[in-house]
Amino acid sequence: MSTHSIRVTVNGEARTAEVEARLLLVHLVREQLRLTGTHIGCDTSHCGACTVLLDGRPVKSCTVLAVQADGREVVTVEGLARDGVLHPVQEGFHEEHGLQCGFCTPGMMLTAVALLARTPNPSEAEIRSAISGNLCRCTGYVNIVKAIQYAAHRLSEQAAASPPAVQAEAAVAAGGD
Amino acid sequence: MRPEELRGRQAAGAVPPEELDRLVQREFAVIGARLRRVDGVAKVTGRAVYTDDLTFPGMLHGKILRSPHPHARIVSIDASEALALPGVHAVVTGRDMPVPYGIIPWTRDEYPLCVDRVRYIGDGVAAVAAVDEETANRALGLIRVEYEPLHAFLEPEEALDPPAGAEPIHAPTKPGRNGNVTKHVHLEFGDVDAELAASDVVVEGEYFFEGTTHTAIEPHCAIGYYDPTGKLTVWSATQVPHYLQRELARVLDLDVARVRVVQPAVGGAFGGKSEPFDLEFCVAKLAMATGRPVKILYTREEVFYAHRGRHPMKMRHRLGASADGRLRAVDAQTLIDGGAYASFGLVTTYYSGQLLTAPYRFGSYRFDSTRVYTNKPACGPKRGHGSVQPRFALEVQLDKLAERLGVDPIELRRRNFLGADTRTINELRVQSNGFLMCLEAVERASGWKERFRRLPYGRGLGVAGSCYISGTNYPIYPNAMPQSAAQIQLERSGRVTVFTGASEIGQGSDSVPAYIVAEELGVPLDYVRVVSADTDLVPVDLGAYSSRETLMMGNAVLDAARKLRKRVVASMARVWEIPPERVALVGGWALDRTDPERRVPISEAFNIAEAEHGALGATGSYDTPKDVHGAYRGGTIGASPAYSFTAHVAEVEVEPETGVVRVERIWVAHDCGRALNPVLVEGQIEGSTYMGFAEALMEAQVFKGPEQGRAGLHNAPSLLDYRIPTSVDTPELHALIVESVDPEGPYGAKEAGEGPLHSSIPAIANAIFDAVGVRLDALPFSPPAVWRALQDPAARARWEATHGARRAEVAAD
Numbered sequence: 007m008s009t010h011s012i013r014v015t016v017n018g019e020a021r022t023a024e025v026e027a028r029l030l031l032v033h034l035v036r037e038q039l040r041l042t043g044t045h046i047g048c049d050t051s052h053c054g055a056c057t058v059l060l061d062g063r064p065v066k067s068c069t070v071l072a073v074q075a076d077g078r079e080v081v082t083v084e085g086l087a088r089d090g091v092l093h094p095v096q097e098g099f100h101e102e103h104g105l106q107c108g109f110c111t112p113g114m115m116l117t118a119v120a121l122l123a124r125t126p127n128p129s130e131a132e133i134r135s136a137i138s139g140n141l142c143r144c145t146g147y148v149n150i151v152k153a154i155q156y157a158a159h160r161l162s163e164q165a166a167a168s169p170p171a172v173q174a175e176a177a178v179a180a181g182g183d
Numbered sequence: 184m185r186p187e188e189l190r191g192r193q194a195a196g197a198v199p200p201e202e203l204d205r206l207v208q209r210e211f212a213v214i215g216a217r218l219r220r221v222d223g224v225a226k227v228t229g230r231a232v233y234t235d236d237l238t239f240p241g242m243l244h245g246k247i248l249r250s251p252h253p254h255a256r257i258v259s260i261d262a263s264e265a266l267a268l269p270g271v272h273a274v275v276t277g278r279d280m281p282v283p284y285g286i287i288p289w290t291r292d293e294y295p296l297c298v299d300r301v302r303y304i305g306d307g308v309a310a311v312a313a314v315d316e317e318t319a320n321r322a323l324g325l326i327r328v329e330y331e332p333l334h335a336f337l338e339p340e341e342a343l344d345p346p347a348g349a350e351p352i353h354a355p356t357k358p359g360r361n362g363n364v365t366k367h368v369h370l371e372f373g374d375v376d377a378e379l380a381a382s383d384v385v386v387e388g389e390y391f392f393e394g395t396t397h398t399a400i401e402p403h404c405a406i407g408y409y410d411p412t413g414k415l416t417v418w419s420a421t422q423v424p425h426y427l428q429r430e431l432a433r434v435l436d437l438d439v440a441r442v443r444v445v446q447p448a449v450g451g452a453f454g455g456k457s458e459p460f461d462l463e464f465c466v467a468k469l470a471m472a473t474g475r476p477v478k479i480l481y482t483r484e485e486v487f488y489a490h491r492g493r494h495p496m497k498m499r500h501r502l503g504a505s506a507d508g509r510l511r512a513v514d515a516q517t518l519i520d521g522g523a524y525a526s527f528g529l530v531t532t533y534y535s536g537q538l539l540t541a542p543y544r545f546g547s548y549r550f551d552s553t554r555v556y557t558n559k560p561a562c563g564p565k566r567g568h569g570s571v572q573p574r575f576a577l578e579v580q581l582d583k584l585a586e587r588l589g590v591d592p593i594e595l596r597r598r599n600f601l602g603a604d605t606r607t608i609n610e611l612r613v614q615s616n617g618f619l620m621c622l623e624a625v626e627r628a629s630g631w632k633e634r635f636r637r638l639p640y641g642r643g644l645g646v647a648g649s650c651y652i653s654g655t656n657y658p659i660y661p662n663a664m665p666q667s668a669a670q671i672q673l674e675r676s677g678r679v680t681v682f683t684g685a686s687e688i689g690q691g692s693d694s695v696p697a698y699i700v701a702e703e704l705g706v707p708l709d710y711v712r713v714v715s716a717d718t719d720l721v722p723v724d725l726g727a728y729s730s731r732e733t734l735m736m737g738n739a740v741l742d743a744a745r746k747l748r749k750r751v752v753a754s755m756a757r758v759w760e761i762p763p764e765r766v767a768l769v770g771g772w773a774l775d776r777t778d779p780e781r782r783v784p785i786s787e788a789f790n791i792a793e794a795e796h797g798a799l800g801a802t803g804s805y806d807t808p809k810d811v812h813g814a815y816r817g818g819t820i821g822a823s824p825a826y827s828f829t830a831h832v833a834e835v836e837v838e839p840e841t842g843v844v845r846v847e848r849i850w851v852a853h854d855c856g857r858a859l860n861p862v863l864v865e866g867q868i869e870g871s872t873y874m875g876f877a878e879a880l881m882e883a884q885v886f887k888g889p890e891q892g893r894a895g896l897h898n899a900p901s902l903l904d905y906r907i908p909t910s911v912d913t914p915e916l917h918a919l920i921v922e923s924v925d926p927e928g929p930y931g932a933k934e935a936g937e938g939p940l941h942s943s944i945p946a947i948a949n950a951i952f953d954a955v956g957v958r959l960d961a962l963p964f965s966p967p968a969v970w971r972a973l974q975d976p977a978a979r980a981r982w983e984a985t986h987g988a989r990r991a992e993v994a995a996d
Contacts, residue, residue: 036236041229042229042232042233042235042236043228043229043230044229045233045235045400045401045450046235046402047400047401047402047450047483047902048400048483048901048902049482049483049484049901050483050901050902050903052901052902052903053400053902055400082229083227083228083229084228084229084230086228087228092224092227092228096227096228097227099223099226099227100219100223100224100227101219103219103220103223103862103863103865103866105220105223105226105227105689106451106689106690106691106866106870107399107400107401107448107449107450107451107452107688107689108222108225108226108227108231108448108450108689109233109399109400109401109450109451110400110450111226111227112229115227133910134910134911135910135911137910138909138910138911139909140910141400141902141907141909142400142910143397143398143399143400143451143453143870143874143907144451144689144866144870145866145869145870145873146869146870146872146873146874146913146916147873147910147913148865148869148916148918149865149866149869150910151910
């Protein structure tokens with residue numbers, strides 16, 4: 007079994023790890039880095055509970071090898087809040103009751119962060135399409151959609167209130183390409 | 184001590200003094216407000232800890248070897264090679280835990296691991312603990328099990344009438360009985376045959392409800408640790424910590440006082456985690472064998488085998504009515520496919536009949552239900568346990584009756600309304616009943632009067648109603664103790680800690696006690712800490728099943744909170760020299776209602792009370808009414824403190840060429856008594872309605888037959904093949920809250936988590952009929968099933984006739 011030395015930026019912090027070639031990114035995140043906010047629900051890449059951002063794009067981390075993250079940037083749910091302030095998407099899920107059991111929530115939120123970086127003012131259909139790879143069994147999706155709309159609104163308010171340089175930074179923080 | 188000497192600090196989050204005037208005028212300061220959940224921040228930051236997130240030094244990983252046969256005798260098990268594998272610490276088999284268990288004390292028919300017989304493909308045979316999952320998996324492959332296959336029963340009819348020489352799945356409980364029968368119930372109220380004979384119209388139908396499973400996104404997981412003093416701790420993704428504690432002690436022959444069950448955050452349950460499972464016994468036994476913590480996490484495939492989901496039911500219904508639509512007789516015959524073990528099946532069998540008798544008044548009623556074992560994963564309680572299936576049949580029957588009589592189906596339901604403060608025909612006591620308000624709400628919101636039977640071909644509306652229990656009056660194991668207890672402690676800082684055994688599974692049972700305490704004791708919401716579901720720390724609550732938590736735990740918390748409130752109020756009344764009724768505890772303050780300028784921060788009020796009364800702690804409990812049911816065998820089953828009511832209208836579009844049904848939107852009105860937090864109630868209504876929709880259109884827990892080679896093998900134990908709706912499949916859901924204020928509920932609250940699933944399904948079936956003139960009497964309404972039904976050459980004419988009749992009726996107006 008070959009092992010590889012990888013360097014990954016995780017939630018803004020440079021990390022190195024020795025990993026087996028077959029190790030999945032989700033296991034690197036959960037077991038080696040102990041970031042347990044990323045969940046595993048299905049073993050077959052359908053539920054999306056393990057979604058993280060890889061260079062700003064949402065990926066199901068159970069279908070990415072840890073070595074594929076070498077030299078790249080990973081954002082997990084633990085990296086969304088900054089300086090103790092919830093990311094607008096987190097705030098939205100909290101304010102709009104976008105969660106019940108909370109198990110799908112981290113993956114759902116990261117998908118939403120990526121959507122809003124791409125499409126700051128999405129329609130309901132665009133939101134539903136973006137999160138269709140993340141299964142929720144509790145909510146019927148009603149409040150998840152509202153939570154993402156809430157976040158879109160908050161982000162646009164913040165963008166309007168910030169000078170352009172800060173806006174660019176905010177886009178990166180929000181998982182923009 | 185005089186109050187002015189105190190240096191109390193206003194609690195963060197306290198209401199500004201200028202708003203107090205307004206707040207004391209209101210009936211409630213907190214109850215009924217749209218509030219956030221108390222676990223929201225932990226869950227949005229990834230800090231909520233689920234069982235699989237826990238890890239301990241020296242922890243081993245366990246795996247369970249599962250049967251490849253649907254029905255076989257275990258001849259021998261040889262684990263010597265597995266034990267010799269480096270990294271393997273222990274192997275246990277059924278013989279190490281030979282005490283049968285079962286959630287219902289009268290039907291203990293399973294073992295933690297099979298002892299001498301396997302009963303479905305996936306039944307647990309042996310468990311391994313090893314240094315990691317990979318080694319454990321490799322060890323499973325080294326365990327040699329010799330089986331002697333037996334005749335496998337896959338269809339309930341065959342189980343009911345076994346071929347000569349075929350061994351039944353379980354030994355008969357009495358000589359001469361068929362060991363394949365879990366339970367048979369036959370009850371009759373009134374003279375059904377006479378009423379049917381005297382009816383003007385009799386509607387007959389045969390219905391089939393396919394099995395479905397819970398599919399919580401978090402797979403089951405448990406960790407066991409047996410410490411050197413002989414104390415067992417099990418962390419588990421369970422919704423019944425108390426029952427699990429009892430069963431672990433009984434089966435493993437431990438003193439229950441030395442067994443602790445801790446329920447971490449649970450990632451969804453829906454009834455699928457409401458009894459002990461093999462992994463919980465196995466982690467405990469393996470921990471005892473190794474002295475190290477042992478974790479087992481089910482694969483998604485194993486979750487499908489563990490199952491305990493919706494029972495497939497075959498139902499024959501006859502319904503007799505008078506010409507004006509009054510229900511004179513309902514006669515229901517049901518064959519229930521139970522799978523390999525009893526689980527909650529005894530209750531399921533009763534529920535399949537007992538819970539059908541509201542919200543409509545039946546002139547007479549008979550049901551005959553039989554649950555049989557088959558060699559498939561055991562069925563059990565899925566959201567709306569036992570009554571979702573017959574509700575589908577009854578509500579479609581009512582739609583057919585309305586069509587026969589030419590009566591609007593909402594009007595037909597109104598005519599048969601059971602009423603409030605009454606008894607059902609099977610003598611269940613119903614107090615509050617907001618069903619008429621539910622019907623009216625969905626009728627108005629859906630534009631029913633203008634659109635029913637008037638939409639173009641391919642589009643339709645359908646209605647259905649239902650009811651459900653808010654917990655059961657009798658606990659699962661007979662005892663005279665409270666069903667729920669709570670303990671509250673007031674701190675000098677103004678904080679309050681509530682200890683409750685309630686099981687948070689996403690429904691909000693950690694939030695409800697916080698709302699109640701904030702209301703009663705006047706503290707800001709974030710000054711309430713809730714400690715729940717750890718058997719070492721909290722008093723007993725029986726768990727999250729049968730929609731019991733809000734009503735029962737809520738009442739227990741309210742009881743304790745009011746005792747403390749009384750003490751705090753008495754102290755402030757004494758200090759202010761006013762009658763106690765004038766003291767309000769609200770928004771972070773204690774104040775004089777008639778002179779709100781006279782006030783102290785709530786922490787000061789607590790300090791004054793503590794100085795007078797000593798430490799401020801109280802326990803509270805709730806027990807159910809025990810004298811409100813029929814005096815017949817089984818009469819206690821279905822008896823609940825309070826019943827919720829629901830009405831659904833679904834709007835569908837059907838593509839006649841493909842049979843694809845799209846549910847465009849659903850309006851659902853639910854009578855929850857009182858919404859303690861409308862946001863949580865709406866979430867329950869939406870989630871429940873979604874799950875009903877999912878069963879109506881997509882879900883099917885099905886197994887391969889003999890013709891497919893591997894008889895009894897789960898057809899597709901993955902989320903790829905077991906289809907659950909995504910965000911794009913799910914219709915628009917409009918949740919409408921109806922409040923009837925029940926005398927048994929805390930502030931009048933009843934359940935909201937399960938009731939709103941029921942009528943989702945028949946409303947969709949009835950809408951399909953309105954859209955294209957065909958009846959779907961079997962679930963799910965998949966494109967092939969709908970397409971086949973549409974091949975009936977009379978279907979289009981039927982649609983024309985119903986819509987023409989309505990047009991004529993409108994013209995006559």
